[in-house]
């Protein structure tokens with residue numbers, strides 16, 4: 001997978017060189033390319049923002065530096081990837097609290113893509129005409145990571161890139177851990193324990209020491225249900241509907 005990150009703070013993405021995502025890059029499972037948006041602004045101050053047309057608070061990102069940066073990204077693609085009729089278009093993810101909610105399902109879907117481009121904005125957002133323009137060459141996906149406001153899209157990009165890339169085959173050492181974690185099956189994960197069996201007067205649930213794998217599996221499933229009902233009634237309601245649909 002190729003990922004391009006365009007931002008006025010490309011250093012923000014240095015964290016993606018750490019740990020498993022860094023290793024995935026060194027193993028060529030993933031290639032990350034950072035771009036400084038200001039390199040595509042050609043006025044004296046390399047400015048990328050201007051006042052909002054129609055008035056109002058804050059500043060709006062100008063469309064032209066974004067268009068030049070995205071054209072640069074398109075031109076950099078290896079020849080084999082450049083759109084022949086069947087080749088999939090790059091997906092352009094624009095982080096915004098006004099976007100579609102990014103979930104584990106979104107991450108699973110995007111993990112199969114060849115080429116993702118992230119365009120995190122600062123200020124009040126990007127001139128809307130840029131988004132119309134970009135649809136000629138990209139599959140446009142405005143995305144929010146939750147119902148709260150960040151100062152800019154960069155932190156959201158780090159979240160999305162981590163959630164997506166860990167699903168690329170080979171990035172996580174033990175793929176079984178992906179199947180068992182929270183949200184994989186629409187429920188929260190069961191509680192986990194390690195040695196010693198008694199720690200500061202607290203015991204591991206006895207069943208986990210029983211060696212009875214069928215009962216352990218049932219206990220864990222029940223813990224998932226109990227937790228999800230209590231902590232995330234919204235997820236539980238969806239789960240119940242999905243189970244009913246499976247039965248009919």
Ligand code: 6GU
Nearest residue numbers: 095096145148150152156
């Ligand atoms: Cl994707 N961007 C910004 N700026 N704020 C957000 C967000 C994204 N998702 C939730 N809040």
